[in-house]
Amino acid sequence: MKLLLISNSTNPGEAYLGWPRPFIAGFLKKYDISKVLFIPYAGVNLSAQGLKKSYDIYEERVSAVFAEFSCKVDSIHHHHEPASAVAEAECIVVGGGNTFHLVAQMHHHKLMEPIRKRIMQGMPFMGWSAGANVACPTLRTTNDMPIIQPASFDCLNLVPFQINPHYLDAHPAGHGGETRQQRIEEFLAINRNVKVVGLREASLIEVEGLEMKLLGHKPMRLFQFGIEPEEFEPGSDLSFLLHS
Amino acid sequence: MKLLLISNSTNPGEAYLGWPRPFIAGFLKKYDISKVLFIPYAGVNLSAQGLKKSYDIYEERVSAVFAEFSCKVDSIHHHHEPASAVAEAECIVVGGGNTFHLVAQMHHHKLMEPIRKRIMQGMPFMGWSAGANVACPTLRTTNDMPIIQPASFDCLNLVPFQINPHYLDAHPAGHGGETRQQRIEEFLAINRNVKVVGLREASLIEVEGLEMKLLGHKPMRLFQFGIEPEEFEPGSDLSFLLHS
Numbered sequence: 001m002k003l004l005l006i007s008n009s010t011n012p013g014e015a016y017l018g019w020p021r022p023f024i025a026g027f028l029k030k031y032d033i034s035k036v037l038f039i040p041y042a043g044v045n046l047s048a049q050g051l052k053k054s055y056d057i058y059e060e061r062v063s064a065v066f067a068e069f070s071c072k073v074d075s076i077h078h079h080h081e082p083a084s085a086v087a088e089a090e091c092i093v094v095g096g097g098n099t100f101h102l103v104a105q106m107h108h109h110k111l112m113e114p115i116r117k118r119i120m121q122g123m124p125f126m127g128w129s130a131g132a133n134v135a136c137p138t139l140r141t142t143n144d145m146p147i148i149q150p151a152s153f154d155c156l157n158l159v160p161f162q163i164n165p166h167y168l169d170a171h172p173a174g175h176g177g178e179t180r181q182q183r184i185e186e187f188l189a190i191n192r193n194v195k196v197v198g199l200r201e202a203s204l205i206e207v208e209g210l211e212m213k214l215l216g217h218k219p220m221r222l223f224q225f226g227i228e229p230e231e232f233e234p235g236s237d238l239s240f241l242l243h244s
Numbered sequence: 245m246k247l248l249l250i251s252n253s254t255n256p257g258e259a260y261l262g263w264p265r266p267f268i269a270g271f272l273k274k275y276d277i278s279k280v281l282f283i284p285y286a287g288v289n290l291s292a293q294g295l296k297k298s299y300d301i302y303e304e305r306v307s308a309v310f311a312e313f314s315c316k317v318d319s320i321h322h323h324h325e326p327a328s329a330v331a332e333a334e335c336i337v338v339g340g341g342n343t344f345h346l347v348a349q350m351h352h353h354k355l356m357e358p359i360r361k362r363i364m365q366g367m368p369f370m371g372w373s374a375g376a377n378v379a380c381p382t383l384r385t386t387n388d389m390p391i392i393q394p395a396s397f398d399c400l401n402l403v404p405f406q407i408n409p410h411y412l413d414a415h416p417a418g419h420g421g422e423t424r425q426q427r428i429e430e431f432l433a434i435n436r437n438v439k440v441v442g443l444r445e446a447s448l449i450e451v452e453g454l455e456m457k458l459l460g461h462k463p464m465r466l467f468q469f470g471i472e473p474e475e476f477e478p479g480s481d482l483s484f485l486l487h488s
Contacts, residue, residue: 008420008421009420010420011418011420012418012419012420044430044433044434045429045430045432045433048433048470051434054433097430098430100390101430101434138393139390140389140390140391140392140393141389142389142390143389143421144422144427144430145384145385145386145387145427145428145430145431146344146383146384146386146390146397147384147430147431147433147434147435148384148434148435149382149384149396149397152393153390153393166419166420166421168416168419168421170416170417170419171416172412172414172415172416173414174255174256175256175410175412175414175445176252176253176254176255176256176410176445177252177387177410177412177445178387178388183388183389184389185289186288186289186341186342186345186388186389186391187389187391188289189288189289189292189298189391190288190295190345190391190392191391191392201419201420201421226292
C-alpha cells in the first residue's frame, strides 16, 4: 500500500496546505503522479451557493497548490459515473472538512469498495483530516459534527487502527466538556480491541508496502484500552501497528 | 410539555450537578415528583468493569444529588422491560455522557416512541448535555465522538430545533481544527431550515406548555442559515422557537 495520511491541511497563519507541501511533493514525485482524482465531499460550506459550487471552489484551492508540483487535480463531482473515474485514477486525494458528509457521499456514490480495491492493488492514496479518517476501518474517531447520517460508519479500512486527526492536548480553561483524551477513552471503553492514533496537527503517517512511519513535526499519541497512552517521536517506525 | 434541558451537569471545580441544583429542585417541586426513571446509557466509562457497572455508578452519583430533593432515582438498566418502566414513570431524567451511545441504546431498547408519547401526554422530562441533545429532532448537533453507530440519528423530537450543548466561543490557540461556530455553520449549510441553539455551560432551557425560557447564567446563541447569529440573555422568552 501507498498511503499519505495527514492530520490537518493548514496550521493557523500559514498558506493553505502550507506545512505538508514537502511531504505531498515527495509522495507525488516518488510515485510519478501527474494527475489526481480529488474527493471534495467533506467541503460542505466553501460557498453559500450550495454543494456544487462548494466543491468547485475546493477543487480550485487544491489545484492551485498541486500545480506547484506539476500535478493536475480532477474532482470526482464532475464525473457522471464516479466509480468509473476511480477505476481510471492514478492516485486518489481526499480533502478535509466534515467527515460525516464525506462518508455519506462516498456511500451514496458506492465508492468505498471500488476505492479500496484500487488501493489494495497499488494505487497511491492521500488524505488530510477527514481524508485521513476515511482510511480507517470506520469514522468512529472523528471530531466532526454529525451533520448528516451516512448509510454506514464503515470506511475504507486501509489500516487496522483508528486515527484521531487534529489530536490536541489543550482544553479551554473553565470548560466542562470532555477533553480529546476523554473522548478517545469513551471510544476505547466500548471498542476495546481497537487502537487509536492521536495524530497531532503538523504531523502525518506514511505507509509504504508493509512499513509505516510517523513524519512531520509533532509526536503521536497511541491509545489502547487499559494501557497508559504512549508517545512516539517523528521518524518513529510504526510498522507494528499495521500488523497487530 | 414540561421540559428542563440543561447544557452541562457540572462546571469545572464544582460538585457534581452543582450549578443546576436550584433549577432541578424547582422543577421536581413544581411537578411534585418523588421518583424519577433515570436513563444512564450515555455513561460508558464510569467503570473499567463494563457498562453494567458504569450504569450502577452513574445511578449512585445522581441518586446522591436527587436525595437532597427527597427524590428517588431508579435506573432503567435494572428493568427487564424498559418500555414498561417508561409507561409507569413519574418523570424521566437523561444523564450526559456520549450521545451516540445514548441514542444507540435508546433505539436498541425501542424507547424513543414510548418516551415521546408519555412526554406529549404531560410527563415531565429532564436532561443534561447528551440528555438535552436527545430532546431534539436528531443528534446531529452533538459534540461527541461517534463511538458507536446508532440505528438512526433520530431522537425524541420534543422541540423543533437543535441544541448544541456545552456551546463555547473559545478555541485553543494555534489549533487549526474547526471552531464550534464553524461546525454549526457546516450543519446549517446542509440543513438550511433547522435552527440551532448554542447553549453555553451554566445555562438551561425550560419549556412549560407552549412557553419556553432561557435560564441560568450565560446568554444563548441562536444560529440560522444565512443570518448573523443572535444572542439572548438569561430570562429571555424563547417561546417563538417552539412555534416556528
